[in-house]
Amino acid sequence: MLVDKGNDFPEGIEQQLLSYGDAMWAFRPQPTSGTTRALNSYLGEHRNFEYLTPRNRITPNDLPSVNISKPDTLHFICSPSRAAKIVKEVKGVQGWSPITIYEPIPDRCVPEELPALKRVLPSISVLSPNAEEALNLLSLPLPPSRTTIEQAADLFLGFGVGEGGKGWVVIRSGGLGAYVRSKERVGEWVEAFWTEKDGEKIVDVTGAGNSFLGGLAAGLKLKGSDVFEATFYASVSASFVIEQQGLPKLSVGTESTVTWNGDSPQSRVDALRARYERSKN
Incomplete structure (x- = not known):
């Protein structure tokens, strides 16, 4: 998984992700911006999802930048x-x-x-x-x-x-x-x-x-x-x-x-x- 890592990315979460094996993650540092955040909420079976910050899109053309081809x-x-x-x-x-x-x-x-x-x-x-x-x-x-x-x-x-x-x-x-x-x-x-x-x-x-x-x-x-x-x-x-x-x-x-x-x-x-x-x- 390609992960855009903003300058506010929580270290505790990064370490938890890495505990599953560092081969699973491709962190791409974003030193001049924060991490994209969103709110995922449920009311019964109904789900609501909204971005709280501007989204940073990832496309297939980004994969080679983290050695995924x-x-x-x-x-x-x-x-x-x-x-x-x-x-x-x-x-x-x-x-x-x-x-x-x-x-x-x-x-x-x-x-x-x-x-x-x-x-x-x-x-x-x-x-x-x-x-x-x-x-x-x-x-x-x-x-x-x-x-x-x-x-x-x-x-x-x-x-x-x-x-x-x-x-x-x-x-x-x-x-x-x-x-x-x-x-x-x-x-x-x-x-x-x-x-x-x-x-x-x-x-x-x-x-x-x-x-x-x-x-x-x-x-x-x-x-x-x-x-x-x-x-x-x-x-x-x-x-x-x-x-x-x-x-x-x-x-x-x-x-x-x-x-x-x-x-x-x-x-x-x-x-x-x-x-x-x-x-x-």
Whole structure:
């Protein structure tokens, strides 16, 4: 992750991030400006996000400045019009054709943005709004249900996601799980690892969507670009983030004893996969 480090970047947060491994972070010092700050707030299921300082945009052309050249997967959160600029930059780099995971920014998930979204979808490998955002874009009724979420995925695919229409839609749906669909594969639901019956495990959902899509990118690397299989990793990734306020605790022993919050990520993936298999029988 490329991080613009303003002159007021808290040292304690930097050290906490580095505790996960310095290979994960590319800090780009901004000595003459402060760090971009924003307020992320929730009222029930409704999320509100607003910048408190001028935003400092990061684009694919910035990656070489921190010795990152051509990552296999690129996840970005922005408006549809900015997404179009990002994919244009990507196409301008010879020999680079990453899997693109696009998460529409919440305040642009309105019907007025739908024409711009349609224009960029053919250049997107995976479109992943959350359920409320998807329904807002398409003027479908709230609150979300499995029926309306599945309808939304079909509509997005009808607009043409990915090159030749071979892209995917993954609608993140909180406690309902995630709905995964492509034109070539029938839609299926992957459960949330923690569900309503596990309420004591769900402490703070801030960052759940970002961690879900980070887990999806990791799953794509591990499972040979299989979006459906990668979604199990995505759900598990989100499960660790929502168990506390702030970041989960990483403990590293040997390679086989790496744990998050005292639990094995792979064991959670296996358990979630087993739950899915039981639900199909």
